[in-house]
Amino acid sequence: MTRKSGIDGATNDGAAAYRRMRRVAAALLVAMAILFLIARLLADRHPAWGFVQAFAEAAMVGGLADWFAVTALFRHPLGLPIPHTAIIPRNKDRIGTTLATFLRDNFLTPAVVARRMAHVDVASAMGRFLAAPPARGRLWKGASRLAADVLESLDQERLGGMVKTALAQRLREVNVAPMLGQALTAAMAEGRHAPLLDGIVRWAGRTLDANTALIHAMIHERSGALMRWTGLDATLADKIIEGLDKLLNEMIEQPDHPLRVKAEEGLARLAEDLQHDPVMRERVQSVKAEILDNPAVEQWWLGMWEQIRAGLLRMVRDPGDAISGKLGEALRQLGETLQHDVMLQRTINRFARRAAVGIADDYGDGIVRLVSDTIQGWDAATVTLRLENAVGRDLQYIRINGTLVGGLVGLLIHLIDVAL
Structure with a gap:
């Protein structure tokens, strides 16, 4: 079976991992329940079974408590309308607004963008890309197809x-x-x-x-x-x-x-x-x-443009051939220059920083509203499913850890009780 790519593939992978970890956490809780029953039946045969019973009993309590806490984030446990459960579906709009505000305050303010861009070397990255352009890469092919379609459609x-x-x-x-x-x-x-x-x-x-x-x-x-x-x-x-x-x-x-x-x-x-x-x-x-x-000059303009357009079409239809020719050599030389010319690097990085700050200043609020409106436009089931698939696997570790830690705490309490 071929794995799906992109967002759908990542979502499916997250959901599968979440289901696996949920089965593991549930199996551990069931194992503790079985161990508790066995220890309860054999408690009179040897004092050690008392320690096993205490561990299993506390592990069940810890596992059930963490199961309730994790489940209450996304839905009502056992379908019961217990207060302060199904937290995410009930607070979907507030979560969207909070997430958008967090995104704006920590990523999209001009000061934050300028500070982060100060450590980004755009010129060197461009230089490395141009010095060794991936002619057969997905990005290059996609850009070539787009450019060809635009030139042909005009x-x-x-x-x-x-x-x-x-x-x-x-x-x-x-x-x-x-x-x-x-x-x-x-x-x-x-x-x-x-x-x-x-x-x-x-x-x-x-x-x-x-x-x-x-x-x-x-x-x-x-x-x-x-x-x-x-x-x-x-x-x-x-x-x-x-x-x-x-x-x-x-x-x-x-x-x-x-x-x-x-x-x-x-x-x-x-x-x-x-x-x-x-x-x-x-x-x-x-x-x-x-x-x-002069009409002759006008015809010369049109002929020259058609030659340029035809050359551009040939280039974008076969980017590998273009890169291996004079254009490719010029791009590689530009890439080498960008990697070693400090003054040019400084100029390009300054321009990129100012452009990013300008975009954040002009469009930051619009991006924030887009995030908030998008989340608020989702139905509660969609938000719950996406968040659960994204973080559910890690939350199941909380259940597993709660089961084991609860068991250890119960064992410690039983040990203290026996000692006293």
């Missing part, structure tokens, strides 16, 4: 439009000109603009090589008849091409070439204007708005 076109609108709105609000200017200034300060200039010059050289015939044709058309008849137009075109090619090569080979210096000065002025010139800023904003309003 309207693709509407969600893509929402993503596009949100991103576009965010980009419209961002003033990109100062950021571009700062990035350009930083790149020039570190010499990272040099490859860009070299690339532009090389592109100009390749363009010149690819259009030599066009330059010859332009000069030929604009030359007079004498120059065309003597061939000077072709010579002039060759000299122009040769001069431009030499100029471009010199700009590549000489970092301090005058034209290159002029280009760098122009980049520096551009960086300054991007950061401080209102006219330049407005011009950049206008260009950005035109780009965002």
Whole structure:
């Protein structure tokens, strides 16, 4: 037979253990009664049976008293409406309120949550989980199925439009000109603009090589008849091409070439204007708005979102494959960082502590009311059954201990009586 899992399984296990211990306690009480009868019948044959009788008699009294006390918590003993019995069913609502108050005062006040969270290292726990994620674990699989169901249930076109609108709105609000200017200034300060200039010059050289015939044709058309008849137009075109090619090569080979210096000065002025010139800023904003309003960009947004969505679906459908790829490597690196970066740990733990305190402050009373209302909404039989299954096993130990301790007390009293 397969054992049930979850709350039902735990309830069934508790009920079975409770029934076992109840049978043991009852069997012990019956054994004491039988022992008492045997000792009573044999009391005249030997004085030792008097001690046995005293032990069994007191054990029966102790066992019966504890049986009555334990039973009175949950029901009327033998079905008799004895006062102050069936305590739990009669006080169900008060128990729910008391339990909720206990939960609030000891677990859900901001001060208590902050004190307990101060000793919880959330960052390290996250780091250990990410460094060795259980790709085949129940939690990971459940989260993957939930994420896949959510992604598949959402309207693709509407969600893509929402993503596009949100991103576009965010980009419209961002003033990109100062950021571009700062990035350009930083790149020039570190010499990272040099490859860009070299690339532009090389592109100009390749363009010149690819259009030599066009330059010859332009000069030929604009030359007079004498120059065309003597061939000077072709010579002039060759000299122009040769001069431009030499100029471009010199700009590549000489970092301090005058034209290159002029280009760098122009980049520096551009960086300054991007950061401080209102006219330049407005011009950049206008260009950005035109780009965002372009239908081609809108289609690009939608296509990009669909690619992201498809990638997310592939990842959540096969979390093991995702973890073994680049994403998994990034998560493992993050996990290692969380375990060893003290400053990052402190930041995350502080955030987790503040979040938990905020939840307790905002929703603590609601959780308390939920517990109280839930218990008060249960019928008395349900409350009795659940509490009895939860703590009944331990209460049966009270019956067993009461039987044995009562017997020992009776034996001690009989010993004192004989001695006197």
